[in-house]
Structure formats: C-alpha cells, structure tokens
Amino acid sequence: MTERAVDHLVVGAGFAGLCAAIKLAEAGEDDVLVVERGPDVGGTWRDNTYPGAACDVPSQLYSFSFAPNPDWSMSFSPQPEIQAYLQRVARESGVLDRFVFDTAVEDARWDDETQRWVVRTSAGTIRSRTLISGSGGLSEPRLPDIDGIDSFAGELFHSARWDHDVDLAGKRVAVVGTGASAVQIVPEVAQVASHLDVFQRTPAWVIPRNDRPYTGLEKRLFQRIPLLQRLYRTAIYWGRESYVPGFTVEPRLARPARLLAQANLRRGVSDPELRERLTPDFEIGCKRILISNTYYPTLARDHVDLVTEPITKVTADAVVTADGVEHPVDVLVVATGFHTTDQPFAHHVTGREGRTLAETWAAGGQAAYKGTTVHGFPNYFSIVGPNTGLGHSSMVFVIESQVAYVVDAVRTMRRHDYATVEPRLDAQQAWNDDLHRRMRRTVWSTGGCSSWYLDEHGRNTTLWPRATFTFRRLLSRFDATAYELGAPRPTTARPSTTGSTA
Structure with a gap:
C-alpha cells in the first residue's frame, strides 16, 4: 500500500473498529479500510495479557448485541476468551479482508480543497472521505515519572x-x-x-467478584434458545444500570x-x-x-x-x-494506567484550521459533540470519544450506540450528497455545557477523590454522567440540524491511486 483512496478509514481493530467495519458493511458501505498498528484484532484484549487478566463486566454484557456467544466459560470472561471471541466475530462477519495490520497512523490531515483526509501511515498514504477513530481510551500505557x-x-x-x-x-x-x-x-x-x-x-473500594463457571446445561440453553440469553443479558444490563x-x-x-x-x-x-x-x-x-x-x-x-x-x-x-x-x-x-485525558492519537490529527486535536483541546480539555464529532474536524468521528466512558457498565453498549450514529451520518451524507459534516460550534458548546453542569453533582466531582477521570484542569472529560439508555437515545439518529453541511466542490485532477477510489 503506497497510496490508496477509500471512502472510510477506520483506525484501530478493537471492539470499536471491528464494530464500525461490520456495521458500515451492513449499511452497504463497501469501500472501508481498517488500519491497525498491531498484528491482529483485539485492541486492549490483544495487548493486555498479564496474569489474571479478565473483564470486570459480565461476559453476557461485554460482547456485541448482534454477536452473542453462548460458550463463555465464566460469568466474567478471562482475556484469552475475549480475544478469541473478537477473532471469531471478525472472521465470521466477512470483513477481515478490509483490515491491514502492523500499520501505524503517523499523521492525519484534513485537505479542505479535496475534502478528504490525507492519512500518512507506516505503509503509505491513504486519502479518505471520512476518518473514524477507534483507537481507544485505554490503549497507550502511562509510565510513572519516578526519579531514577x-x-x-x-x-x-x-x-x-x-x-x-x-x-x-x-x-x-x-x-x-x-x-x-x-x-x-x-x-x-x-x-x-x-x-x-x-x-x-x-x-x-473493592467489591466481591461474583464469578462462576457456566454449566454445560446453561451453554446448551443459550445456544438453543437465543431469547433466553438475550433476557439474561438484559437482566445484567439493568442490574448494572x-x-x-x-x-x-x-x-x-x-x-x-x-x-x-x-x-x-x-x-x-x-x-x-x-x-x-x-x-x-x-x-x-x-x-x-x-x-x-x-x-x-x-x-x-x-x-x-x-x-x-x-x-x-x-x-x-x-x-x-x-x-x-x-x-x-x-x-x-x-500498573499505572493509561493516557485517557491526553490521548496520544489527538496529536496526530490536524483539522480544517491547521491545528491538531491536542492543540484544540489544550485550553479547556477534551470536548466533542455527543462524544463523537468535533468542530473544526470535518468528517471525523471518534468512537469512545470525550465523556463517553462508564464507571459501571459495558463500553460495548456505548460503542454500538456511537457506531449506529456514525452509520446514520454516512447514510445521511449519501442520501443528500453532503461532502462534509461538521458539528456547529454552538451545538458542541451547548452539549458540553449541559454535560458539565450535570457533572457537578456526580460522585466524581463531589466524592472527595482525585482520579484518572479528571484532566489537568480538574474537569471530568472521561465519563458519561447520565444513564446509558439516555446516551443511546440521544445518538439514535444523526441530527443534521446540529451540523454545518458542505456541498461537493468541483473535482480537480489528482494523481491516480491504487486500490479503491472514494
């Protein structure tokens, strides 16, 4: 891959990137490329292989709603099983041919003239109509600053x-x-x-881990009566909520x-x-x-x-x-955590005004519209973006909600021939003003602790301060009225490229 043009470029092959690739394909968006710096799908669950690694959200909920797994061995999945699950979903979904592994994104810049993202990777340059980040909030380890x-x-x-x-x-x-x-x-x-x-x-605070193995009977029932597994999942969801x-x-x-x-x-x-x-x-x-x-x-x-x-x-x-x-x-x-409020990927994404995401967020902290789009960055979508994290439930629920919003945005662009979508600054500001007003009364603001949820300004730019079903409702459709919508510009000649064309 020296130079390539695609409609949609997805960065990362964890839960977010895999979900985006599958749902875009289901929506008829065939020109999708997923680049992943690692050698396989999995993201966090590929990289975190330490002894005892397991999920702290029940298996039935920490999985795609559209790809249930009746064969979990435990109520809380160990890391190898989650990784194997993601590999199986990728394989059976038929989208693996759109993934390029061992390929790191080095720089992504919006080209306003061609209305494309120009993304430089370790394997070549990609021009893409949309840029969808699934790089994750827990992907870059944070090393301690200790003398010596x-x-x-x-x-x-x-x-x-x-x-x-x-x-x-x-x-x-x-x-x-x-x-x-x-x-x-x-x-x-x-x-x-x-x-x-x-x-x-x-x-x-450490609560008991109510883990147990699933019996052979339970697995058979989940396999033969899918509704039973869905009801089980639903019960866990409301318990967490x-x-x-x-x-x-x-x-x-x-x-x-x-x-x-x-x-x-x-x-x-x-x-x-x-x-x-x-x-x-x-x-x-x-x-x-x-x-x-x-x-x-x-x-x-x-x-x-x-x-x-x-x-x-x-x-x-x-x-x-x-x-x-x-x-x-x-x-x-x-075991000192990850870069969450200063995501390294933000330093590699340059928007319409020539500033990186990191520079844009430097003054007031990470901010996005609905945790997904950012003013000044046309056709850019962030899965697990600012204030989408959870302190109680499954991030897969959030990921599916955001991906549904992104797919509807792409569908809207196709239907109305919009070349660009970019959230209006006032809409983004209103969203974040409301979010942080609600944040003031949460335990993360009043509970008397300092945590990795907070950035250098003391703002919680990590977590979602409401119910997850509210988040899903608010992202249930792409609200074009909150966006600046750009028409296509006259095409200009450009060098031919290999691969698909956008």
Missing part, C-alpha cells in the same frame, strides 16, 4: 506490555499501582514470587455497594492496621470500583507487603520510599 527509574537494572515493564519471557518464580517483585489491573495481577504474582511489595498511593443514581444523583444511594465493599475488606483482612490502610476516605464510585475475591487475602499473606509511603526514587536494585526504606526488587511491574 531509568537506572533500574532488573526487569521492568508496564502491565499492558507484560514480558512473558521474565520468570517471576523466586524473585522479589514490586507492583506499582493498585488499580483495576493490579488487583488481578497481585494475587497471581504472589503465588510464585519469593516476596511481593505492592505500592499503593490511594486505596480503592442501578448504580447510576448513586453515581450521578445522590451518593448515599450507593451505600449498599459501600457496605458490600467494607464486608469484603473485613472478610479478606483481619489485621486492623492493614485494614485501615486499605480503607478509602472518599465516596464509593469516585474512583473506579474494583472487583476481586482474592486481592485482600493476598495482601494479608506473610511474604506480601503493602507499602503506602510515597516512592521517592528507584535505584539499580530497589525502590526507595519517603521514610528512607529501600525495598529490594528484582522485577518492577508498573
């Missing part, structure tokens, strides 16, 4: 880039971070390490979840001093709620230490904390 970390002589890697060549048996291991990945990693590492230090900045009022209206409504987390802590840790250090001082839901049955008991084991003193530096063979203690380490695992 570059001098560490042992093995060091991020949880999302697990080095399986490193044998942890009998080693002194340190895990920095106590978030969603860490609570899965720590119990697994503790089984083989000679000593494990877990470095905690702030504790999290019951968290929303406690997050967005009145934190006291989340008291049952808090009591559940406190009981989980009492059951897992008998030492009062350790229990105190593991008890958050903020409202439940302010940070991401974690789920685990084994994390607390692991921290109570003799060869595992919870370290709450701040890290001051890393030496060649130790982590040093503010109390002057040196913690000897052979392997250092950093």
Whole structure:
C-alpha cells in the first residue's frame, strides 16, 4: 500500500473498529479500510495479557448485541476468551479482508480543497472521505515519572506490555499501582514470587467478584434458545444500570455497594492496621470500583507487603520510599494506567484550521459533540470519544450506540450528497455545557477523590454522567440540524491511486 483512496478509514481493530467495519458493511458501505498498528484484532484484549487478566463486566454484557456467544466459560470472561471471541466475530462477519495490520497512523490531515483526509501511515498514504477513530481510551500505557527509574537494572515493564519471557518464580517483585489491573495481577504474582511489595498511593473500594463457571446445561440453553440469553443479558444490563443514581444523583444511594465493599475488606483482612490502610476516605464510585475475591487475602499473606509511603526514587536494585526504606526488587511491574485525558492519537490529527486535536483541546480539555464529532474536524468521528466512558457498565453498549450514529451520518451524507459534516460550534458548546453542569453533582466531582477521570484542569472529560439508555437515545439518529453541511466542490485532477477510489 503506497497510496490508496477509500471512502472510510477506520483506525484501530478493537471492539470499536471491528464494530464500525461490520456495521458500515451492513449499511452497504463497501469501500472501508481498517488500519491497525498491531498484528491482529483485539485492541486492549490483544495487548493486555498479564496474569489474571479478565473483564470486570459480565461476559453476557461485554460482547456485541448482534454477536452473542453462548460458550463463555465464566460469568466474567478471562482475556484469552475475549480475544478469541473478537477473532471469531471478525472472521465470521466477512470483513477481515478490509483490515491491514502492523500499520501505524503517523499523521492525519484534513485537505479542505479535496475534502478528504490525507492519512500518512507506516505503509503509505491513504486519502479518505471520512476518518473514524477507534483507537481507544485505554490503549497507550502511562509510565510513572519516578526519579531514577531509568537506572533500574532488573526487569521492568508496564502491565499492558507484560514480558512473558521474565520468570517471576523466586524473585522479589514490586507492583506499582493498585488499580483495576493490579488487583488481578497481585494475587497471581504472589503465588510464585519469593516476596511481593505492592505500592499503593490511594486505596480503592473493592467489591466481591461474583464469578462462576457456566454449566454445560446453561451453554446448551443459550445456544438453543437465543431469547433466553438475550433476557439474561438484559437482566445484567439493568442490574448494572442501578448504580447510576448513586453515581450521578445522590451518593448515599450507593451505600449498599459501600457496605458490600467494607464486608469484603473485613472478610479478606483481619489485621486492623492493614485494614485501615486499605480503607478509602472518599465516596464509593469516585474512583473506579474494583472487583476481586482474592486481592485482600493476598495482601494479608506473610511474604506480601503493602507499602503506602510515597516512592521517592528507584535505584539499580530497589525502590526507595519517603521514610528512607529501600525495598529490594528484582522485577518492577508498573500498573499505572493509561493516557485517557491526553490521548496520544489527538496529536496526530490536524483539522480544517491547521491545528491538531491536542492543540484544540489544550485550553479547556477534551470536548466533542455527543462524544463523537468535533468542530473544526470535518468528517471525523471518534468512537469512545470525550465523556463517553462508564464507571459501571459495558463500553460495548456505548460503542454500538456511537457506531449506529456514525452509520446514520454516512447514510445521511449519501442520501443528500453532503461532502462534509461538521458539528456547529454552538451545538458542541451547548452539549458540553449541559454535560458539565450535570457533572457537578456526580460522585466524581463531589466524592472527595482525585482520579484518572479528571484532566489537568480538574474537569471530568472521561465519563458519561447520565444513564446509558439516555446516551443511546440521544445518538439514535444523526441530527443534521446540529451540523454545518458542505456541498461537493468541483473535482480537480489528482494523481491516480491504487486500490479503491472514494
């Protein structure tokens, strides 16, 4: 692929990119290309292969509504099964021939004269009528800024880039971070390490993981009676949705979840001093709620230490904390999350006015219209864009809602011969003003914590502050009245290209 022209270019082959490719194909949009920097579909679930990796949303809900899987082994899917599911869906959907792997997007610029996106990749240049980003909010690992970390002589890697060549048996291991990945990693590492230090900045609320294997009978029933599986999925959805009022209206409504987390802590840790250090001082839901049955008991084991003193530096063979203690380490695992409010992909997308998305968002934080389109960036669609994240339910529900909106936008462009669609600035501003007005009363703003949901301005540009069914309703159709709609310009000669033409 030296130079190619297509109608629709999709970036990323995780849940978002795969869903977009399938639904565009179903809508009759055949000229679609998906570029993926990795070697396969899967995105997050291809890359995160650390020990114990699993989803914290039930399997029946964390899957496409149009591609149910009756063969989940557990109620909460382990990573290999989710990856295998995505591979199967891609294969059976018939769209894999539109995917190009091991191809990174290096630069994407809007060409106002040709009304096309000009996208430079590691394999060549692509001109596309629309640019659909499915790059994901949890795709770029965030490394900690710790003095001396570059001098560490042992093995060091991020949880999302697990080095399986490193044998942890009998080693002194340190895990920095106590978030969603860490609570899965720590119990697994503790089984083989000679000593494990877990470095905690702030504790999290951890509720039980009500996981169980599906029986053979259940799998057969799901396979033979699809309606039964849909009803099961629906019940899980509404159970998850019951968290929303406690997050967005009145934190006291989340008291049952808090009591559940406190009981989980009492059951897992008998030492009062350790229990105190593991008890958050903020409202439940302010940070991401974690789920685990084994994390607390692991921290109570003799060869595992919870370290709450701040890290001051890393030496060649130790982590040093503010109390002057040196913690000897052979392997250092950093489970310090991802770039969510400063997405790296935004630095590579340049809009109509010659500014990148990152520059556009620098002053006030990430902002989009309906989390999907951005003023100044014609024909650009972002799946899992600003303020579309969830703290309680399945992102696949959001992805399907956004993809339906994008497909309707493309259908509208075809029907009315619009060359460009770009949200009006006033419509985008009104959407975000309302969103952040609602955000002020949520637990993420009033719960007394600082989290990765917040950007450098203290604004929550990550989460959706309402019910997910409301999000789906608001994106149920493409609202052309909120957009500046451009007519085609007279065609001008341009160099011939290989592949399809837009």
